[in-house]
Amino acid sequence: MSDVKKVATRASYGAALVELGKEYDNLLVLDADLAAATQTAVFKKEFPDRHIDCGIAEANMMGVAAGLSTMGFVPFCSSFAMFAAGRAYEQVRNSIGYPHLNVKIGATHAGISVGEDGATHQCNEDIALMRAIPGMTIINPADDVEARAAVRAAYMMQGPVYLRFGRLAVPVINDRPDYHFEVGKGEILRDGSDCTIIATGLEVAESITACDILAANGISAQLVNIHTIKPIDRKIIVEAAKKTGRIFTAEEHSVIGGLGSAVAEVLCEEFPVKMSRIGVEDTFGESGPALELLHKYCLDGEGIAKRIMSELGR
Amino acid sequence: MDKLELQKKALQVRKGIIEGVHSAKCGHPGGSLSAADLFTYLYFEEMNIDPKHPDDPERDRFVLSKGHTAPGLYSALANRGYFPVEELKTLRHVGSNLQGHPCLGHTPGVDMSSGSLGQGISAAVGMALGAKRKGSSLRVYTLLGDGEIEEGQVWEAAMFAGFRKLSNLVVIVDNNGLQIDGPIDEVNSPYPIDKKFEAFNFNVINVADGNDFDQLRDAFAKAREEKERPTAIIMKTLKGKGVSYMEGSVGWHGKAPNDAEYEIAMNELNEEEKRLCQM
Numbered sequence: 192m193s194d195v196k197k198v199a200t201r202a203s204y205g206a207a208l209v210e211l212g213k214e215y216d217n218l219l220v221l222d223a224d225l226a227a228a229t230q231t232a233v234f235k236k237e238f239p240d241r242h243i244d245c246g247i248a249e250a251n252m253m254g255v256a257a258g259l260s261t262m263g264f265v266p267f268c269s270s271f272a273m274f275a276a277g278r279a280y281e282q283v284r285n286s287i288g289y290p291h292l293n294v295k296i297g298a299t300h301a302g303i304s305v306g307e308d309g310a311t312h313q314c315n316e317d318i319a320l321m322r323a324i325p326g327m328t329i330i331n332p333a334d335d336v337e338a339r340a341a342v343r344a345a346y347m348m349q350g351p352v353y354l355r356f357g358r359l360a361v362p363v364i365n366d367r368p369d370y371h372f373e374v375g376k377g378e379i380l381r382d383g384s385d386c387t388i389i390a391t392g393l394e395v396a397e398s399i400t401a402c403d404i405l406a407a408n409g410i411s412a413q414l415v416n417i418h419t420i421k422p423i424d425r426k427i428i429v430e431a432a433k434k435t436g437r438i439f440t441a442e443e444h445s446v447i448g449g450l451g452s453a454v455a456e457v458l459c460e461e462f463p464v465k466m467s468r469i470g471v472e473d474t475f476g477e478s479g480p481a482l483e484l485l486h487k488y489c490l491d492g493e494g495i496a497k498r499i500m501s502e503l504g505r
Numbered sequence: 506m507d508k509l510e511l512q513k514k515a516l517q518v519r520k521g522i523i524e525g526v527h528s529a530k531c532g533h534p535g536g537s538l539s540a541a542d543l544f545t546y547l548y549f550e551e552m553n554i555d556p557k558h559p560d561d562p563e564r565d566r567f568v569l570s571k572g573h574t575a576p577g578l579y580s581a582l583a584n585r586g587y588f589p590v591e592e593l594k595t596l597r598h599v600g601s602n603l604q605g606h607p608c609l610g611h612t613p614g615v616d617m618s619s620g621s622l623g624q625g626i627s628a629a630v631g632m633a634l635g636a637k638r639k640g641s642s643l644r645v646y647t648l649l650g651d652g653e654i655e656e657g658q659v660w661e662a663a664m665f666a667g668f669r670k671l672s673n674l675v676v677i678v679d680n681n682g683l684q685i686d687g688p689i690d691e692v693n694s695p696y697p698i699d700k701k702f703e704a705f706n707f708n709v710i711n712v713a714d715g716n717d718f719d720q721l722r723d724a725f726a727k728a729r730e731e732k733e734r735p736t737a738i739i740m741k742t743l744k745g746k747g748v749s750y751m752e753g754s755v756g757w758h759g760k761a762p763n764d765a766e767y768e769i770a771m772n773e774l775n776e777e778e779k780r781l782c783q784m
Contacts, residue, residue, distance in 0.1 A: 243634070251627045251661035258631020261609075261617065262639065263562070281621060282658070286628055290609035290618040 197360035200393075201299040203338035204356050205230030208267060208297075209237050210339070211346050215265070218346065221256055222269045223249045228358075229269040229299045249274045253282035253294075260292040265346060268294060272301035272355060276317035287351050288324040295345045295352045301331075302443035303471060303488060304359040304393060306481035313476035319448020321353040322421050328374065329420040331355040331442075331450075333395035336365035337418055340372035348374060355392065357443075359481040362396040377424035379431075383413030386437035386499065389428065391417045391450045394441040394469075397485070400492025401441075401499065408496075410505060420450055428457045437503070438466035441495055443485075446470040467502055469495055506550055509784060511718045514584060515545040516778045519747045520771065521580030521593045527767040529597035532605070535757040536650060537577030539681040539716070539742040544581035546721045547646060556586040559613045565643050566632045568617045570625025570659075571650035571679065572606040573759070579603050579612065587614035623656030625649070626676060630666045633674035633735070648677045652684030654695045660705065666735045667706030674735040675728050676707070679715065681744035683755045702737035715740025749773055 212218050224247045226232040235242035245252035249270050256266035275298040287294045303313045321329050332338035345352040381402050390398040395416045405412045413435055440451040451468030485491045518541045526532035552565040569578045583590045595601035602612050606620025619625035629647035636643045666674055686692045699709045708731040710724045728736040745751030748770045762770055
């Protein structure tokens with residue numbers, strides 16, 4: 192897909208905030224000294240008075256957002272996933288999640304595709320952490336189109352939302368007139384009969400590549416895009432299991448606690464079939480160019496296809 | 506309300522604390538009692554609030570950052586008329602509106618969930634910032650423990666509030682000198698507290714006796730005069746104040762009186778009430 196337009200979803204986040212900011216006065220953007228990286232700088236430029244830089248103090252930023260939300264504002268807290276979900280986990284849980292406040296968390300630089308900064312900044316655990324917080328909605332968009340729609344949907348709904356964005360420019364795959372985004376609804380992107388790949392985030396585009404490789408090798412793989420990890424679309428998962436009988440999940444996150452776990456929970460409870468979780472194994476990442484890391488950790492289209500062929504004995 | 510009336514109210518608040526903690530068979534009486542006069546002053550004198558309209562957007566806000574002293578806040582709210590005083594006995598019981606730590610949406614009059622130390626002040630800062638942005642004249646109050654300020658988040662919040670000149674914010678530190686593991690200056694001393702808040706660009710007011718309503722009145726009046734900076738009121742108090750065997754005792758930080766101890770405490774508070782009524 193080298194000729195395809197690529198956009199980092201963090202850039203989509205900034206652009207969507209500007210669009211929404213024009214429509215809604217009560218939207219505020221908070222940052223923790225990373226506006227240039229989280230791409231909220233474009234919002235700051237457009238609405239300098241509505242961009243609040245909290246400095247390098249993520250715990251306080253979450254609390255300030257909680258307080259602002261009780262006053263009728265809709266704050267979007269922006270930072271890297273490592274600091275938003277990791278460092279400030281307990282603030283998100285107790286000051287935002289427990290009182291179920293209308294705070295949105297825009298977490299950029301998620302996963303190992305952060306690249307050269309290495310393991311300290313590659314958050315592969317954020318979905319696991321956020322998933323355990325009661326009432327937290329988690330959206331992990333696949334591309335620019337979906338990311339923009341997700342930011343809007345997050346604003347429109349009441350309650351806390353964790354939005355997961357990446358640093359790496361990824362192919363735009365949803366740019367079509369009939370694209371429709373609905374929180375909690377998955378979507379079948381490719382039809383197939385031998386197995387189903389349930390993917391999220393940048394792994395959706397990689398899974399499209401994987402489907403092509405599999406097709407060339409005589410395997411008909413269905414592809415489901417799950418952008419909302421919580422609440423998860425149980426129906427589409429169960430139907431995929433019933434139809435194809437074999438499930439693979441693909442995510443740029445630890446295989447522990449993320450999409451793979453969420454899908455396993457649904458399948459075990461409702462329609463057990465054999466499944467495999469493709470993601471970052473129980474290990475820390477490392478430095479390197481993002482695409483090389485995705486390849487090394489078998490998270491590119493080729494790696495996904497190889498894993499599936501191997502597991503299917505083909 | 507004059508000093509004598511406030512003292513009488515504070516006794517009711519103290520009795521409510523003992524009722525609640527005794528009924529729960531657990532909870533935090535020591536720090537609730539040290540701050541009982543502060544709770545009373547805020548809800549009966551200082552704050553612009555109306556128990557009949559607990560959701561009025563223009564009301565003053567209070568965040569109990571030292572959330573474990575919820576029995577004191579609940580008793581002040583009940584005595585102020587937010588809910589029946591009788592309900593205090595449901596503290597910490599299953600299904601009660603009175604959770605072990607304050608919970609937004611559960612209890613009329615509670616403005617923020619709190620209890621994980623260091624977090625409440627940030628929410629209060631956010632409220633003060635929100636009020637300023639809206640051009641509202643409402644004021645935001647938050648109460649911290651002197652042990653609580655060992656949490657780093659407190660200073661993140663203080664830096665932000667000082668830098669943003671949140672003059673509608675009043676941070677009160679209940680300096681009763683004791684935390685769970687012992688005297689604060691033996692565990693991890695936060696002293697000098699006033700100098701720290703000064704360094705974070707606060708208007709600092711020291712109160713020699715935070716259990717004295719004259720001194721509280723002076724301090725909050727001074728806080729209202731400040732138009733540039735947030736205010737920190739550092740008030741020396743006596744942990745367990747009002748119940749003889751709890752006063753100055755670390756052991757009563759987080760322990761409920763048994764039936765016999767409950768009787769002694771209530772007798773002491775009733776005697777004090779009789780004395781005040783004869784004045």
